[in-house]
Amino acid sequence: MCLAIPGQIVSIDTSGTLRMGRVDFGGVIQEICLEYTPEIAVGDYAIVHVGFAIAKLDLDRANEILATIDQLPLG
Amino acid sequence: MQATDFGNPNHVALLVQQIRAKTTRPWTIMEVCGGQTHAILRYGIDQLLPDSIRIVHGPGCPVCVTPIETIDQAIQIASTPGVIFCTFGDMLRVPGSDGDLMQAKSRGADVRIIHSPMEAYQLALAESNQTGSNRQVVLFAIGFETTAPATAMAIRMAKEKNLDCFSALVCHVLVPPALEAIFSDENHGIDGLLAAGHVCTITGYHSYDAICNRFGIPIAITGFEPVDLLRGIWNVVEQLESQPRNDRVVNVYEHIATIQGNAHAQQTVDEVFALCDQTWRGIGILPQSGLKLKEKYALYDAQKRFSIRSDRSTEASPCRAADVLRGKIRPVECPAFGSLCNPGNPLGAPMVSNEGACAAYYLYQSIKEDKSQDLEVDR
Numbered sequence: 001m002c003l004a005i006p007g008q009i010v011s012i013d014t015s016g017t018l019r020m021g022r023v024d025f026g027g028v029i030q031e032i033c034l035e036y037t038p039e040i041a042v043g044d045y046a047i048v049h050v051g052f053a054i055a056k057l058d059l060d061r062a063n064e065i066l067a068t069i070d071q072l073p074l075g
Numbered sequence: 076m077q078a079t080d081f082g083n084p085n086h087v088a089l090l091v092q093q094i095r096a097k098t099t100r101p102w103t104i105m106e107v108c109g110g111q112t113h114a115i116l117r118y119g120i121d122q123l124l125p126d127s128i129r130i131v132h133g134p135g136c137p138v139c140v141t142p143i144e145t146i147d148q149a150i151q152i153a154s155t156p157g158v159i160f161c162t163f164g165d166m167l168r169v170p171g172s173d174g175d176l177m178q179a180k181s182r183g184a185d186v187r188i189i190h191s192p193m194e195a196y197q198l199a200l201a202e203s204n205q206t207g208s209n210r211q212v213v214l215f216a217i218g219f220e221t222t223a224p225a226t227a228m229a230i231r232m233a234k235e236k237n238l239d240c241f242s243a244l245v246c247h248v249l250v251p252p253a254l255e256a257i258f259s260d261e262n263h264g265i266d267g268l269l270a271a272g273h274v275c276t277i278t279g280y281h282s283y284d285a286i287c288n289r290f291g292i293p294i295a296i297t298g299f300e301p302v303d304l305l306r307g308i309w310n311v312v313e314q315l316e317s318q319p320r321n322d323r324v325v326n327v328y329e330h331i332a333t334i335q336g337n338a339h340a341q342q343t344v345d346e347v348f349a350l351c352d353q354t355w356r357g358i359g360i361l362p363q364s365g366l367k368l369k370e371k372y373a374l375y376d377a378q379k380r381f382s383i384r385s386d387r388s389t390e391a392s393p394c395r396a397a398d399v400l401r402g403k404i405r406p407v408e409c410p411a412f413g414s415l416c417n418p419g420n421p422l423g424a425p426m427v428s429n430e431g432a433c434a435a436y437y438l439y440q441s442i443k444e445d446k447s448q449d450l451e452v453d454r
């Protein structure tokens with residue numbers, strides 16, 4: 001239950017009491033509460049836990065991390 | 076579609092090499108997150124590391140630390156006629172002092188599995204719109220700092236809509252007080268710590284500085300993918316091996332977690348909850364380590380709404396969960412592991428939840444041969 005997984009925001013709906021969004025988890029679309037991530041936009045990746053987006057995944061930073069690892073010397 | 080690949084075998088191999096090159100002495104590193112426990116076992120990360128690095132698992136599974144009294148209360152409430160009891164699936168088979176929620180369900184209790192606290196709120200909203208229904212929806216609200224904002228939102232919404240058919244049995248626990256309790260024991264034997272990335276995503280990681288300084292333990296805020304875990308371990312090993320030591324809190328989950336955390340989530344948690352002393356199964360009462368509903372939300376407290384007995388529940392079993400949860404032993408070192416105790420007949424909560432350390436070892440030990448095949452790195 002503790003797992004939080006990344007999904008991509010497909011659409012955002014602000015017509016109700018809560019800011020909600022449809023999030024794509026590798027082809028499975030789920031309705032997620034975006035109330036805690038007002039900065040998140042369509043196309044962004046969100047980290048989702050028990051029905052709530054809790055953070056935005058900074059893709060540029062993630063790619064930088066991987067690029068830095070590529071630079072590591074092979075033993 | 077996958078956003079990033081944090082499990083690439085080449086990256087894993089490169090990171091393992093850095094760790095090997097850095098390690099000159101035995102170190103014990105603790106993680107405190109069920110998701111990390113599983114990833115470590117699932118990808119065989121413990122097998123890839125040099126033998127001198129021992130990974131132990133702290134009280135990182137909220138299901139495992141939910142006290143037996145609370146399980147007993149859950150069963151009592153769920154068995155009350157007219158109650159719809161909503162819980163995460165992992166709680167169903169956690170043993171109370173007499174049976175579990177699954178057995179209550181098979182005796183006719185209306186126990187429903189939810190994936191978000193908002194599902195319980197929605198159910199209550201639907202009930203309240205149904206004329207003549209006087210059913211009560213109860214949310215079993217467990218989890219760490221990561222989950223508390225979701226519960227807080229469900230309760231805040233229930234109050235906004237004046238739902239009187241909704242309440243929550245709250246058992247939220249906080250990680251830093253548990254770490255303090257573990258490290259306060261002189262013989263804790265832990266050299267470094269991987270702090271759970273998603274907890275920090277909510278709370279930020281200011282509070283970890285105090286733990287790092289007070290106990291002289293380097294801390295890496297760490298995620299859940301193989302690359303995340305290895306970067307965390309690498310950072311902690313580097314800190315441990317540096318001369319002179321300069322123990323710090325370092326965020327290696329920097330693409331997701333920030334030092335401030337999620338202010339919106341923190342606000343809602345503060346609006347709904349106050350700190351309280353809390354019993355941790357296998358550990359005992361830890362001061363200011365749990366969340367309780369604030370007075371203005373007391374109406375939504377299931378403990379108050381349902382007059383439940385609170386007999387002291389006792390635990391009589393050879394289960395060594397207390398030592399597993401403090402990182403003193405690994406599950407395989409428990410004499411009951413795999414023999415008396417297995418997922419079909421769990422003696423303790425860590426064997427029940429799929430985030431429990433004992434269940435993770437049991438599951439992945441049996442497929443050990445295939446284990447390091449996904450991430451082929453020669454030792």
Ligand code: SF4
Pocket residue numbers: 393394395396397399406409410411412413416417421422423424425426433
């Ligand atoms: S293996 Fe079973 S008995 Fe041993 S500590 Fe884990 S849950 Fe308890």
